[in-house]
Amino acid sequence: MYTRIVENKNGNDDDGGDDGELAVVCLLCCRTACRQRQKNAKPLKGTEWHLIQLGGAEVDMPLNVFNIAIAEDNSLAGVGACNRLLGQVVLGDKQAISFGQVGTTMMLCPDNAELEAKFVEVLGGITHYDIDVDKLILMQDGVIKAILKANPVVAEVK
Numbered sequence: 367m368y369t370r371i372v373e374n375k376n377g378n379d380d381d382g383g384d385d386g387e388l389a390v391v392c393l394l395c396c397r398t399a400c401r402q403r404q405k406n407a408k409p410l411k412g413t414e415w416h417l418i419q420l421g422g423a424e425v426d427m428p429l430n431v432f433n434i435a436i437a438e439d440n441s442l443a444g445v446g447a448c449n450r451l452l453g454q455v456v457l458g459d460k461q462a463i464s465f466g467q468v469g470t471t472m473m474l475c476p477d478n479a480e481l482e483a484k485f486v487e488v489l490g491g492i493t494h495y496d497i498d499v500d501k502l503i504l505m506q507d508g509v510i511k512a513i514l515k516a517n518p519v520v521a522e523v524k
Contacts, residue, residue: 407497408516410457411436415502415514420485422510427478429517432485442468446482448475451489461496463504465489488512 417425417432425432434444436455442465444451449470456464468486475482488504488511496503500516 406499408500408502410495410497410502411438411440413502414517416517417485417512418501418515419513420481420488420511425481431478432481433517434489434514446470446475446485447478448473449482451486461494463492463495465492485512 412435414433414435416429417427417434419425431445431447434442434451436442440455440457442451442453442455449472451468451470453465453468456466458464468489470482470486488506491506492504492511493507494505496505502514502516503510504512504514
């Protein structure tokens, strides 16, 4: 959108139009973009989500590790560094989510064991989520704790 800004006689910036009209146009554009984002958003259930950020730090791992998927029955399945993750997810109003106690197998992971432990710990404290097209944003009391991206390699989980 192009807007011409001119200075009026009082020295104030003025676009020559009604600010109320501009606000309405901006609001309508924003609502349209939000609807389009929601339309293209991956579903929470049935998508395999791959960890890309944990505690504000980027995570660069192969696509076959640090994944979770929530099935239609709210069961959680996934993999950390080398251990399988399992549990039950509780969903509530206003995008509330609880992973509760996430269980893991007890294999000795040669690499990234600390990251796996932190990932499981963070999942246990998550209170809400948001989905931004292909990203699952996990929050604890409004603070982003983890971001996962829809795994493009894997077909949707049923």
